[in-house]
Amino acid sequence: MFKRVSIIALFAVLMVFSGFTQANAQDGKALFQANCASCHNPVKDATGPALQGITGRAPSTEWIHKWVRNSAALIASGDKHANEIYNKWNKTAMTAFPSLKDEEIDAIVKYVEEYKVPVEAKPEAGGTTKEADNTWIYVLVTIILAILALILIRINKGLHKVANTEQGIPNTKDVPLKRNKVFIAITGILVLILAGYWMVNGGVEMGRQQNYMPKQPIFYSHKVHAGVNQINCQYCHAGVNDSRQAMIPSTNVCMNCHKQISEYTGEQLFDHEGNKVDGTAQIQELYKYAGWDAAKKDYKRDAQGKIQATPIKWTKIHNLADFVYFNHSQHVNVGKVQCQTCHGPIQEMDEVKQFESLSMGWCINCHRETKVDFKNNNYYSIFEKYHQEIKDGKRDGVTEAELGGLECQKCHY
Template identity: 40%
Template sequence: MKKVPYRNQFSKILGLTLIAFLFYTVPATAQDDASGEVAAADAGDAKKGKALFNQNCAACHALNRKMTGPALANVEARLSEEEGLDKEWLYSWIKNSPGMIKSGDPYANKVYAEFNQAAMTAFPTLTNEDIDNILAYTAAPPPSAPAAAAGASDGASGTATQAGGVSNEIILGALVLVFGLLVVMLLLVNKTLQRIAQANGVIVEKEKAEKGLPLWKAFAKNQFLVLVTAILLLLGSAYFAYGWMMQVGVDQGYAPIQPIHYSHKIHAGDNKIECKYCHSSARVSKHSGIPSLNVCMNCHKSIYEYTGNPEGPSQEDLENGYTNEFYTGEIKKLYKAVGWDETNQKYTGESQPVEWVRIHNLPDFAYFNHSQHVSVAGVECQTCHGPVEEMEIMYQYSSLTMGWCIDCHRETNVKVEGNEYYEKIHAELSKKYGVDNLTAAQLGGLECGKCHY
């Protein structure tokens, strides 16, 4: 094989260039990172500080707005410029604020008087390094990364969409071209065969079918076929009519849009809030109840915006419009409904009713008691309502038909041990049936009067 000198020379030059580029770029980057780490170590780690801030401070403080306590953005620089206080003062204040108030410190007492004479919680377990990290976080500039990331993701998705569109057009064009070629080939084959037939003197004649009775007349004369067809049509009509009537009042999958968007996925899923914290009446009442807005405000007095997942919203959430701004806007709707003044942190008294749309609605002739199932039987909410911790929009998971309830009564074992509600009857029924596991059906769960009174 003949060698090509210029190709080998070109490869050597390219390789040396890449090595030189890596040699000068990587050390410089590493040096910059190292210097950045040293600087971060001296001034505190803002990333660690954010975690400490959310864990210890976020319940009462925000960076850029007044809440239960003052805003903490650039707090170290502000106190140094306006009050002449150094970091040592902050160490003492955060670790033992009540002690500084009692000692007569002027600024400590000023803050104490300004915020309704409520002393800040002391954090003696925080080290000076922890406080440095928190201060580094409060001094950090407002993050612009999410917007840039969103823009980048939008650009990336746009590019991907555009690329996908071009690819689809190419595939469609290729299919059209192939189809056109097939049509042309068939026409050519047809003409070729006709020429061959003519050259050999073969004449192809199309046979004409003999005229007979029309199909519908032949069908009408066959009485047996007419009878069978009529029976099949009647049976099919009855089947579909029965199926349609059996769906009357069955709203499985019903997911209405609520006036204020509430995500069970965020509350029950991400934040692990127990169902019965909001639906507390399910323990003691027939109905589970709609939580009052005061229950929402127990948390949302301090949670005034949704920061979401640190990694950002998923692609599915972005497609559905579930962004951090969207959830924050829903919190503002809550504030408007209860009449909450964010600036002054107090109620205005101007509330508005929220017209929630009911999802689960049993017929009036059916009796169902939540407390009997939740408190006595110990049935989990997910048994009837499905995986609510995964639902962005709440919907009716089960059919809630009589057959569905009866099947549950037949298959579900009643918790016998430690159940005082059935303490005596459990003992008698265990002797009667000779088994330890008793179903709701054996306890009368199939009697008509239990549900239809």
Template identity: 45%
Template sequence: MKKVLNRTQFYQFLGLSLFLITQLFVSPLFAQDGAEATMAEEAPASDLGGDTDKGKQLFNQNCAACHALNRKMTGPALANVETRLYEDEGLEKEWLYAWIKNSAGVIASGDAYANKIYNEYNQAAMTAFPTLSNEDIDNILAYTAYVPPAVAGGGGGVTPPPTEPQSSGISNEIILGALALVFGLLVLMLFLVNKTLRRIAEANGVEVVRANAEVRKPIWKAFAENQFLVLCTVIFFLLAAGYGAYAWMSQVGVDQGYAPVQPIHYSHRIHAGVNKIECKYCHSSARVSKHSGIPSLNVCMNCHKSIYEYSGNGEAPSAEDLANGYTNEFYTGEIKKLYKAVGWDEENQRYTGESQPVEWVRIHNLPDFAYFNHSQHVEVGKIECQTCHGPVEEMEIMYQYSPLTMGWCINCHRETEVQMADNAYYDKIHDELSKKYGVEKLTAAQMGGLECGKCHY
């Protein structure tokens, strides 16, 4: 009687082979990664003679109002300040102790470097911090010294020190690639093992039990003969087609993300972000009018009579700006376009009268049948511009941030609580409606913000 190789035993053998191969190839990767992670966890936080975490807290409490790590503010930048003073000025840490605790006393002593800094920063003496101990100052200096240097050409400043040291273990990409290679080898080896076992079984006269081969219909024929499955499939595709048509038609007239190229490049990031110019300084009509309006070029010239070139506030352009071509020379060229449009003679500091119209491209458009009043939202409702227009202070190129659809407006009316405090416009109506609804706070919807005639007339 022939021996029969049990199928269960066959798969047990394959499973054991899979386990052994996995342990052989994968375990060393995780063992090495875990060892490096353990070493990173056991590594000391800093070798700089101070606690960077405490230093960061002390810096934010006492120094951040006047100093930044990577650029001048009221006072000088403090990144690597101890090293710079030692290498460039030959000053010791004791000088820093005395300066931080009583800068006026160091200046009065006639110290040359102290007086140099005092005169350079408009003769504004630094606040004295007599309560800071030498250990506290060491922690602050450790925090400032831990900051890595800025990337060349990045101009984006220096990154604050991490609260924990970062492990340099094997990256996820390498681990995933190794796993993919291992499993590929496993598939190949299982195929070869299967083929070899069958060959051995045939050579030794062992019968391998196989599943009974059944004659099966082609899948398309079996599908066509199943009327219920065909009906469900047809219904599914009809619903999918209807949903797709609805989604496509819902996007008609929705221009979210629209960012046209303007004839003069205007950077909201520089004006509203870096220089903190209030939105309503340029868009002044938003306070009193239905429209926010496009600022006239005379508003631009209020500043640009004196600002005739862009210097980047003393910082180099970031790598991203350089990649997009936003260099100091580029922005200076856009200022020259402004001068040409208004007819400004830069050399003689006068208007020539030869102005040219600037064809600005409108970004935010509402249908003619929809009514929106900026003054009602900005002045009466006290709504911030960013609520609808997004973080304009971060936008290099202005784009439509919100969808401006009817559903988007209705949701805002339902969720937004009307600012009643110090808003005389709502004194009377607030008293009446709060009694009607029995609430202290009202939403725009409760004040009629969902009535059709409010927006469609």
């Protein structure tokens, strides 16, 4: 008999996820993470029930396929098992997914049944995952070599004087460095060059924030989310395709997943200074901002029923000058530019920093060197000359610079 602990909304697949991730039908893990993880956990109840053991609870594989594709029709038909599920989970209707293929459902079921809770990686005693910085070793070796060179020069001069004395050749008196005109001239020129470089470079770099890594109110690891779990950037930064701004996700976007993911079970996290970070404690911080009661699995509300939530005050990292216009949708949607082009290997960062300088020269060089997605892009259909040249084999692509990407008014208005 189909037990009470059952399959509500087997794979209550949020369509917002499925639109972002293209996964192979046999890749159960990718399908689960893209479609199911926001409501289900393989081994514990969340918004929906734990899914592991589903093959032993469901009447048949064909029944699972019917339930996923149209649970409402199965309930309306009077199916006993379907109605038990519906009633147990507060009559929460499941969205129908008629386009989900049998092999995709089977791949997810296989992944869920074989899922094992990951064991937290234990770092070696006294060690961290932070890469060692050996700069001080090079500095020390350089200083030692410089001292040895000075000693050898002095020894060479001493031996030279002894040799001259033995041969009866008079020794010339050494001129102190502070009175040596050649030394003074060379030193003066070097000081002027270095001072000029320092002043010009300081002026050029003014307002830039390359490698800027502020501390955030919550330790959010892009490596865990975008890297390990392969969450598409556009799920959180939903405006990147249609807006000038990429948008910082609101707390409720985080809670789509973290209503059921209440603890961190991955590898040990470290901040950029090598200090251990408690991932579960960071999730609890999110709950405080969201006003979520993990025990009751519901939001905390005041007397009027309003959710007691507080916006997270994230610190902005990437800042452009006020007179610079940049449009994310123009680059991502039209130009097909990958996030990593500007933001660096974001999927490898536990703490985000400004990877590139984002200077005018950097942007201009990109426009000069990068070929846009031109051939099959309706946005560039008016450039008939370039399309014809590509057909005739006279060129293999078009850069943004050739499309007016170096015009001042493109970025300054």
